[in-house]
Amino acid sequence: MILIWVALAVAIGVPVALAATSEQLAWRGPxxxxxxxxxxxxxxxxxxxxxxxxxxxxPLSAYRGRRAHHWIGGALVLAVAIHxxxxxxxxxxxxxxxxxxxxxxxFSPFGVTAMWAIFLVALLAFLRRRLxxxxxxxxxxxxxxxxxxxxGSVVHCLLIxxxxxxxxxxxxxxxVLAATVKVMVDLxxxxxxxxxRGESVARQ
Amino acid sequence: xxxxxxxxxxxxxxxxxxxxxxxxxxxVPGFMLPASADGLAPTETMSGGANxxxxxxxxxxxxxxxxxxxxxxVRRAGDGAPLAGxxxxxxxxxxxxxxxxxxxxxxxxxxxDGKFRLEMPQIIPIFGQxxxxxxxxxxxxxxxxxxxxxxxxxxTSLEAHFVLQPx
Numbered sequence: 320m321i322l323i324w325v326a327l328a329v330a331i332g333v334p335v336a337l338a339a340t341s342e343q344l345a346w347r348g349p350x351x352x353x354x355x356x357x358x359x360x361x362x363x364x365x366x367x368x369x370x371x372x373x374x375x376x377x378p379l380s381a382y383r384g385r386r387a388h389h390w391i392g393g394a395l396v397l398a399v400a401i402h403x404x405x406x407x408x409x410x411x412x413x414x415x416x417x418x419x420x421x422x423x424x425x426f427s428p429f430g431v432t433a434m435w436a437i438f439l440v441a442l443l444a445f446l447r448r449r450l451x452x453x454x455x456x457x458x459x460x461x462x463x464x465x466x467x468x469x470x471g472s473v474v475h476c477l478l479i480x481x482x483x484x485x486x487x488x489x490x491x492x493x494x495v496l497a498a499t500v501k502v503m504v505d506l507x508x509x510x511x512x513x514x515x516r517g518e519s520v521a522r523q
Numbered sequence: 524x525x526x527x528x529x530x531x532x533x534x535x536x537x538x539x540x541x542x543x544x545x546x547x548x549x550x551v552p553g554f555m556l557p558a559s560a561d562g563l564a565p566t567e568t569m570s571g572g573a574n575x576x577x578x579x580x581x582x583x584x585x586x587x588x589x590x591x592x593x594x595x596x597v598r599r600a601g602d603g604a605p606l607a608g609x610x611x612x613x614x615x616x617x618x619x620x621x622x623x624x625x626x627x628x629x630x631x632x633x634x635x636d637g638k639f640r641l642e643m644p645q646i647i648p649i650f651g652q653x654x655x656x657x658x659x660x661x662x663x664x665x666x667x668x669x670x671x672x673x674x675x676x677x678x679t680s681l682e683a684h685f686v687l688q689p690x
Contacts, residue, residue: 346618346647406650410622412574413650423571423670424652479651480676 320377327370330494331363334487341482354405355482361398365472366495367391369465373502389444396441399434426478433471436464462508469499562601565665565688572668575622576658580612586629586643587619592680593655594640597633599664600688605637611685612658613641616649622656648676657683665690 338359344352367376371388374381407414417427440461443450447457473492476483503509597609612630620627631641646653653673660666664687671683 343647346616348621410575410650413571416571416574421570423569423672424650426651480648480653481651 323370323375323377327367327376330366330491334483334491335359335363337484337487338482341484343482348409350405351409354402354409357398357401357405358476359483361395361402362472362476362491362495364391364395364398365469366491366498368395369469369495369498369502373498373505375498375501392441392444395437399437403434424478426475429471429478430475433468433475436467436471440464440468458508462503465499469495563598563603563686565600566667566669566684566686568666568668569670572656572670573658574656574670575614576612576656576668577614577623577625577628578660580614580628580630582610582631583629583641586613586641587617587626588644589642590679591617591643591645592640593643593657593683594638594680595657595683595685597637597639597659597685597687600686603686605633605635606664606687607633607635607637609633609637609639609659609664609685609687610661611639611641612660613643613655615643615646615655617644617646619644622649645679646673646676646681653678655681655683657685659685659687662690664688 335356338356347355368388368391370376371379371384371391374384376384376387379387403414403418406417413422416422417424417431420428420431422428443452443457443460452460473495476488477492593613593615595611597606597611598604599606610630610632612628614622614628616622617627627644629641629643631639633639646655653676654670655673657669657671658666667685667687669683669685671681673681
């Protein structure tokens with residue numbers, strides 16, 4: 320039980336710590352540094368999300384795990400917003416190129432696409448009750464967007480030459496992919512089911 | 524704004540073309556063959572090339588304390604004749620300043636062989652790629668902005684080549 324928490328702390332903590340020792344930081348302003356770390360933290364949160372929803376973070380119950388998933392989702396939106404805003408302040412034309420999909424950097428469209436997917440999921444999650452989305456509908460919407468978020472974030476991160484140390488970055492990306500695949504296999508997201516784990520739906 | 528239609532085929536073709544021209548341009552700049560019977564094709568402005576451009580940077584012997592070399596050639600489209608005395612503006616995010624800051628900008632002139640070479644501070648990665656910016660913007664020929672990327676952040680030089688067409 321304790322092992323998964325230690326593994327999670329190492330998977331996120333080590334890349335953050337190594338990035339904090341990067342010599343690149345010496346040539347960057349505080350806003351740029353903040354923006355970069357917001358991006359690393361965002362990737363760490365993308366790792367936490369499937370672990371929570373899969374119920375792997377004992378002793379969190381399925382219910383508490385899902386509650387935490389919602390809050391972490393909100394934190395992810397905030398981290399991405401800081402990432403984008405900070406980079407915009409650092410170099411407005413480069414950020415505008417990225418957001419309009421006209422950037423010369425190959426990783427930008429992956430990051431921007433993941434960003435829109437994150438915002439869309441968060442918005443729909445916020446409106447889920449009001450829209451009266453059934454669990455099956457919600458899953459049908461959320462699963463593909465989750466895949467877009469994970470793949471987009473991982474490719475974005477791997478192609479960037481920045482403050483992150485290469486091996487710890489690759490390990491964090493591998494962990495994100497592994498956690499996502501595991502939760503999708505365990506929950507059999509591709510199967511049509513009327514009920515979701517831990518959720519009671521009135522029989523029709 | 525131009526609309527770019529992306530599908531697998533033109534993406535592969537474009538990628539291959541970029542790779543090929545990239546290798547040719549980097550490997551044998553002096554021996555680039557004319558693309559067609561019309562002669563040497565003009566260099567297109569690169570996407571993002573004009574970012575953080577400042578008009579009218581002064582001609583300098585060196586930008587800042589130096590330690591890094593930016594070099595290249597300027598030739599005329601068609602016959603490929605070297606263009607002497609052309610003003611090339613250079614800027615980048617370096618160990619001495621960010622891209623938009625005035626001290627990161629400078630300009631130099633090409634020699635009689637159309638070559639230019641300017642010492643500047645070490646370029647470091649910005650926005651995920653170690654890259655420089657160059658501009659030809661003197662008006663006699665069509666303005667071109669280039670944005671070459673270093674193969675590694677550890678490199679201490681970078682090249683960019685201009686083929687200009689009359690404005």
